[in-house]
Amino acid sequence: MADGESKDSETGRGPAARYRTGRVEAFSDGVLAIVITVLVLELEVPHSEDRPVWPVLLENWPSYLAYVVSFATIGAVWVTHTVITEYLDRVNSLFLRLNLLLLMVVSFLPYPTRLLAEYVGEPGERIVAVIYGGNLLLTSVLLSVLWRYAVHAGLVHPDFADTDVRTLTTHLTPGVASYLVMIGLGLFLPVFAVLGYLLIAIYIMVPVAAIWHRRRGLSAR
Amino acid sequence: MADGESKDSETGRGPAARYRTGRVEAFSDGVLAIVITVLVLELEVPHSEDRPVWPVLLENWPSYLAYVVSFATIGAVWVTHTVITEYLDRVNSLFLRLNLLLLMVVSFLPYPTRLLAEYVGEPGERIVAVIYGGNLLLTSVLLSVLWRYAVHAGLVHPDFADTDVRTLTTHLTPGVASYLVMIGLGLFLPVFAVLGYLLIAIYIMVPVAAIWHRRRGLSAR
Amino acid sequence: MADGESKDSETGRGPAARYRTGRVEAFSDGVLAIVITVLVLELEVPHSEDRPVWPVLLENWPSYLAYVVSFATIGAVWVTHTVITEYLDRVNSLFLRLNLLLLMVVSFLPYPTRLLAEYVGEPGERIVAVIYGGNLLLTSVLLSVLWRYAVHAGLVHPDFADTDVRTLTTHLTPGVASYLVMIGLGLFLPVFAVLGYLLIAIYIMVPVAAIWHRRRGLSAR
C-alpha cells in the first residue's frame, strides 16, 4: 500500500503528488508573502516638530510610489509562480535550486525599494532607478528561466495542452523586454521608468491571471 | 482519471477544488499573519537614562493603543476573509487581483499605525487620525467589494442558502458606514475616533464569527 | 455528495473537518513562526570604533539571554497550542476570538524582550522584569483559558479519553503559578527571574511534548 502510494505520488494524479510540489509551493508562498508584507517596514515616519504634518507626508511620495510598485511586482511574481507550479507534475533538484535563486532575487527587492524611496529627487536617482529596474529584470528573467526549464525537463503535467504551455511562455517574454526598455528610460527620466515598472507589473498580472482563469474554465466543461 | 479529477476540481466538491482556493487562502493567511505580527516591531523602546522607566513607558500609551486597534482590525479582516473564502466554490482572475489589492491596503496599515503612535497629542493628530481611518475604511470597502464581486460572479458554492449570503452582505455594510462616521469624529476628537475604530473591529468580529459558527452548526445537523 | 461531505466535515472524521480547524492552525502557526523569528531583529549590533569587538559583544549578554528566553517561551506556546488543536474536533466563534487574543498577547512579547535587553543592569530593570513576566503570565493564563473553554464548550474530539484531557489541564496550571512566583522574585532579583522564566518554558515544553508523544504512541497500538 505504501508502495502503491509512492507510485501514485509520482504519476502526479493523487493528492500525494501535490503535497510534494506542495513543499516548494508552501515555502515560495511563505517567502513571497513575507517579502510583500515587510515592504511597509521600510517606510519612514517623518518627524516634523515645527511644521504641519500634511506637507511633510506629501513630500514622502517616492516612498509610497516605491511601495505600490514593489507590491504590484511581487504580486505579479506570485500570480505567475502560482500558475507555473499549477502546471507542474513534479519538481526536480535543479528546479529547486533555480527556485531558491529566484526567491533570493525577489527577497532582495525591499532594498532597492528603499534606495528608490531615499534617492528620488536627489542626484543619485538615475543610478538607483537602474538598480531597481535591474532587480526587476533579473526577477523576470529568472521566472522565465524557471518556466522554460520546467518545460524542457519534462516537469509539466502531460495533461496540459501544448498551446497552454506556449501561451505562458509567450506571456513571460515581453516582461523581460519591457524591463530592458524601462531601464534605458530610467537613465533619463527615472520617475517615469518607475511608473513604467508599475504598468509592467499590472500588464503581467492581467494575462497570466487570465490564463489561470481560462485554463480552469476549460477544464470545468 | 486525471481528467475526472480536473472536472471534480471544478465542481468544487472534491478536495482538489479546495486546494485551488487553498493557494489564495494560504497566501492571504500568510500576508495577514505577517502584517498582524510585525505591528510590534513598530513600537519604540523609550530611552530614559535620567528618569524612572515607569512614567516613560506610560507616556508611550498611544503606541499601545494603536497596536491594539490595528491588531483587532487585522484580526477582524482575517475572520471576515476566512468566512468569505469558506463560501467560495472557486476563484477567478479578477477575484485574485481584487484580493491582492485588499492585501496591499491591509499591509499598509502598520504605516498609519506608526504615524498615529507618533502624532497623538501633537498638532498633526487630527490629520493622522483621518489617514488611519481612511486606511481602515478602504480595507472595509475592499472586503465588501470582494464579497459582492464573488457573489455577482457566481463564485459562491451553490449549496449555500441565499439567506446566508445575504446575511454576510448585510453585516459587511455597517462597517463601511461606521468608519465614515468615525473619520468625521476624528477631525474633532482624534483619540475618541481611534477608540471608535477599536469598537468597530470588535463589532465586525462578533457577528461574522457568529455566521461562521451558525453556518457550521446548521450543516452539522 | 456535497451535502454528505458537509455532514462529514462537521462530525470531524473526514479530512474536511481538519481543514476547518486547519485555517485556525495555519494562521496561529504563521503568527507564532513570525513572532519567534522577528525576535532576532531586535538585537542591536554594537558599534565600537575604538574598542575591541569581543568585550562589546559580551556586554550585550542581556540581549542574548532575552532572545533565548523569549524563543523558548514562544516555542513552548507553539507546542502547547499544537497539542490543544490536536485534541479539537472543531472550533467555534468564541474560541476563534480567544485565540486571536492569545496571539495578540504572544505577538506583543518582542516588545518587553527589547525592554529587558535595554534595561538589565540599569535602574529600571525590576519594573521591566515584572512587565516581561506579566506578558508571560498573561500568555500562560490565556492558553489555559483557551483549553478550558474548548473542553467546556465540547470542542474536544469525543474519542479522546477524559484522563488525557485532565492531564493537559493539570499541566497547564503550574505554569501560571510559577510565573506568579517569578514575577515576585523579579522585584528583587530581576536577572534570576529571567532565568526562572527560561526554566518554566523548558519545564512546560517537556511534559506537554510528552503528552503529544504518549497519546500518539497509545493510538498507534
Next chain:
Amino acid sequence: MADGESKDSETGRGPAARYRTGRVEAFSDGVLAIVITVLVLELEVPHSEDRPVWPVLLENWPSYLAYVVSFATIGAVWVTHTVITEYLDRVNSLFLRLNLLLLMVVSFLPYPTRLLAEYVGEPGERIVAVIYGGNLLLTSVLLSVLWRYAVHAGLVHPDFADTDVRTLTTHLTPGVASYLVMIGLGLFLPVFAVLGYLLIAIYIMVPVAAIWHRRRGLSAR
C-alpha cells in the same frame, strides 16, 4: 471510523500521518521562510548627501556578500530539512525539541550576518567571522544530530532503503568538518572564510537536492 483513521494516522500511510508531521513541517517552513526573507531588512541604505551614490553602494559590498552567504546557507538548511522530514514516518517529543533548538540557532543567523556586514574591513573582522562560522557550524551539527536521532529513534519510514538513509548521513558529515576548517581559516583570512561558507552552502545543497531527486526518480519507476 474515527478509530480506524487514528490507527491509519499512526502507521504513517494515510494522509493523516503526513498531516501530523505536517504541523512540524509547516512551522519549520514558516520559520525558515521568514528568517531567509528578513535578512534583507538588515541591509542599510547608505546616505551620501555630498558624494555620488555609486561608490557608496559599492563600499557596502560586505553587506551584499553576507546577504548572499546567509541566504544560500538557510536555503541549504531548508533543502536538507525538507529531505529529512520527507523520510520521516512520524515525529516524537524529543525530535520536536531538537527541531526547535535547530530553528533557534538558524533564526539567530541574521544577527552574525549583520555583525559581518558591519565589521568586515575593520579591526574586529576576525572575531566576527569566527562567530558567524560558529553559528553555521552549530546549525550544521544540529541538522546532523536531528537526522541521526530520527534514524536512531526509528522515526524513519520503514519503506526507505538503508542505503538511502546512509547516503544522507554521509552527506551531512562533511558539512560539519568543512565549517571547522573554515572557522580556522577565518582567524587569518576572514573574507576568504566567508567565501568558503558560500561554497559549503552550495556544496551541501547540490548532493542533498540530488538525493531528493534520485529517491523520487527511483520510486517513480
